Amino acid sequence: MSAITSEHDDHAHDHKPSGIKRWLFTTNHKDIGSMYLIFALLMFFIGGAMAMVIRLELFQPGMQFVEPQFFNQMTTVHGLIMVFGAVMPAFTGLANWMIPIMIGAPDMALPRMNNWSFWILPFAFLILILSLFMPGGGPDFGWTFYAPLSTTYSNDSTALFVFAVHIMGISSIMGAINVIVTIWNMRAPGMTWMKMPLFVWTWFITAFLLIMVMPVLATVVTMVLTDKYFGTSFFDAAGGGDPVLFQHIFWFFGHPEVYIMILPAFGIVSAIIPTFARKRLFGYASMVYATASIAILSFLVWAHHMFTTGMPVFATLFFMYATMLIAVPTGVKVFNWVATMWRGAMTFEVPMMFALAFIVLFTIGGFSGLMLAITPADFQYHDTYFVVAHFHYVLVTGAVFSIIAAAYYWLPKWTGYMYDERLGQLHFWCSLISVNLLFFPMHFVGLAGMPRRIPDYALQFADFNAFISVGGFLFGLSQLIFVWVVVKCARGGEKATAQVWEGAEGLEWEIPSPAPYHTFDTPPVIK
Amino acid sequence: MQAHRALVSKLLLVALLMFGFGYALVPLYEVFCEVTGLNGKTSNTPAAMLVDGVDTSREITIEFLARPNKDMPWIFKPEIRRMTVHPGEVHVMNYLAENPTSQFIVGQAVPSVSPGQAALYLHKIECFCFTQQQLAAGKNMLMPVQFYVDPALPAQFNTITLNYTLYDVTASWQPETQIEKIGE
Numbered sequence: 001m002s003a004i005t006s007e008h009d010d011h012a013h014d015h016k017p018s019g020i021k022r023w024l025f026t027t028n029h030k031d032i033g034s035m036y037l038i039f040a041l042l043m044f045f046i047g048g049a050m051a052m053v054i055r056l057e058l059f060q061p062g063m064q065f066v067e068p069q070f071f072n073q074m075t076t077v078h079g080l081i082m083v084f085g086a087v088m089p090a091f092t093g094l095a096n097w098m099i100p101i102m103i104g105a106p107d108m109a110l111p112r113m114n115n116w117s118f119w120i121l122p123f124a125f126l127i128l129i130l131s132l133f134m135p136g137g138g139p140d141f142g143w144t145f146y147a148p149l150s151t152t153y154s155n156d157s158t159a160l161f162v163f164a165v166h167i168m169g170i171s172s173i174m175g176a177i178n179v180i181v182t183i184w185n186m187r188a189p190g191m192t193w194m195k196m197p198l199f200v201w202t203w204f205i206t207a208f209l210l211i212m213v214m215p216v217l218a219t220v221v222t223m224v225l226t227d228k229y230f231g232t233s234f235f236d237a238a239g240g241g242d243p244v245l246f247q248h249i250f251w252f253f254g255h256p257e258v259y260i261m262i263l264p265a266f267g268i269v270s271a272i273i274p275t276f277a278r279k280r281l282f283g284y285a286s287m288v289y290a291t292a293s294i295a296i297l298s299f300l301v302w303a304h305h306m307f308t309t310g311m312p313v314f315a316t317l318f319f320m321y322a323t324m325l326i327a328v329p330t331g332v333k334v335f336n337w338v339a340t341m342w343r344g345a346m347t348f349e350v351p352m353m354f355a356l357a358f359i360v361l362f363t364i365g366g367f368s369g370l371m372l373a374i375t376p377a378d379f380q381y382h383d384t385y386f387v388v389a390h391f392h393y394v395l396v397t398g399a400v401f402s403i404i405a406a407a408y409y410w411l412p413k414w415t416g417y418m419y420d421e422r423l424g425q426l427h428f429w430c431s432l433i434s435v436n437l438l439f440f441p442m443h444f445v446g447l448a449g450m451p452r453r454i455p456d457y458a459l460q461f462a463d464f465n466a467f468i469s470v471g472g473f474l475f476g477l478s479q480l481i482f483v484w485v486v487v488k489c490a491r492g493g494e495k496a497t498a499q500v501w502e503g504a505e506g507l508e509w510e511i512p513s514p515a516p517y518h519t520f521d522t523p524p525v526i527k
Numbered sequence: 528m529q530a531h532r533a534l535v536s537k538l539l540l541v542a543l544l545m546f547g548f549g550y551a552l553v554p555l556y557e558v559f560c561e562v563t564g565l566n567g568k569t570s571n572t573p574a575a576m577l578v579d580g581v582d583t584s585r586e587i588t589i590e591f592l593a594r595p596n597k598d599m600p601w602i603f604k605p606e607i608r609r610m611t612v613h614p615g616e617v618h619v620m621n622y623l624a625e626n627p628t629s630q631f632i633v634g635q636a637v638p639s640v641s642p643g644q645a646a647l648y649l650h651k652i653e654c655f656c657f658t659q660q661q662l663a664a665g666k667n668m669l670m671p672v673q674f675y676v677d678p679a680l681p682a683q684f685n686t687i688t689l690n691y692t693l694y695d696v697t698a699s700w701q702p703e704t705q706i707e708k709i710g711e
Contacts, residue, residue: 219549
């Protein structure tokens, strides 16, 4: 080991194998972070293409382009890919890239496991996507795979779906363990807990959520597998099981999962807003406590997805109030972001624009979530497009917008070049307008009673749906501008300074741009 | 590295425990539903005969429903649609089952009580749903359920609906003779 190390010392400090081997065998957190991000972008477009198929079919009432069963496969795999293939790997990519730099560590704590947790991911999605081409088709029971749809009534590809989910879960758990160990053990001297940037804090809490709930997802898919193929009856009433039990176990995983997809977004926005407002983050400590409270509360609200299963009044009241309680820490966060901007010297570069859009649109998604939390109202909203509107506001204009904001914010640090501000602004405005054309009318058709996951609809929803589909196509096309910006920025442009943004503070802005292959081999001094 | 290993094993342990916890939710859910009577599940074990008196001041209507699962070819009906009982009175009620097919079929009835909270107060002393029922081709039988309503039934309930869904479990049925053979 020491011989190899000394040999390396003779070369340039960023010695690495060339070609494909560099990427296959890399244990460098920056390489792995980049691979996660590129993979997530690819998955975003594959999942997006499926959304385009859905919107094409729903452009007009009646059946035009696809069979109902294929439509169901599209809604299912779109959901699975966007959740497990786009949003979660993108956050993991950002964590890999930024956390070691932000805490002054030379790399992630477990670099080989890091390589492994990335490289099993493409196989999971290969299995999932290829199952669409099997006789009988891919999974068609919705991303929530409720029993008995996924047990009694599912097609032969269900085993592949289960294995794909297992691999995604293992990858996420390994990634989360790596994040926790890195943050716990490898902070530079002087980087105390309450000095950590909020992105590190939110990811630290997210990682705990991941190791707590991804195993529960593994349990529930295993039960589906044995119910379908090995004669157990966890969810089969004939054998003494209960299909409602499926929903309880699934949502025990599922609700913390939605916070897994939003807490790192809070961290990103908490990094961007102070930079472009040129003020310190307002209420740092309250941000940390709010994130922790959201994480704890996320374990106590799962049954608000199940109000229509016939729960007793007491249980619905408990879950209703517990859900509404989450609005309090979330409100603290929104208040702090607004207070950070108050009397700040604000400029409106692309990352700031996406962060501002995040605050406004995520709050809209939060409010529709509060509406859904009201039990008696939920009986009307349940399984309508109102729910679709709600979770796309929190996941697309919430999580995805924050990831795009993060990409613009740190792109100069990654590539060493400034991105094209004019193109970035074009991307922002196209996205902002089209995403609202796409998702806002869904509130109306949902309140009017249009059910989700159905390839056809009643005539009175026709105009709104045509409108929504046009918004969808525009939003999909707008994302091509993003690819253009990223490629252009990677290939060259105006040189970025080390600090990149005038108001930026933190360790990542003290190293040169692009970030050297190895950073903080000797720990930095934290002031 | 040593510090990493200790922390990693703790975190892996958490992940493993949570995987087990997912499975533990199954019995927890069963016990929770049985104790609270949520979900309309009635107890699967015979209740003791009531010794306290009958509350003749109250009348409770019991409605009987029966439904064969869609893959179950038996004809399955309650003998009567409803009866009026006093809390504490023991009654016997018969369900009719007929196997119109030319095959031997084993059935399992799964009860459900509505409103769900009343399930705790409907006690069965004997029920055909406690065991699997067998019918040869073309045969029929009466399947009794012996029950009483707990006098402690809260005042807001005056009608209880008892529904049985009958499932075909022939595929997973193990004849007792086979079990005896294994014993020998």
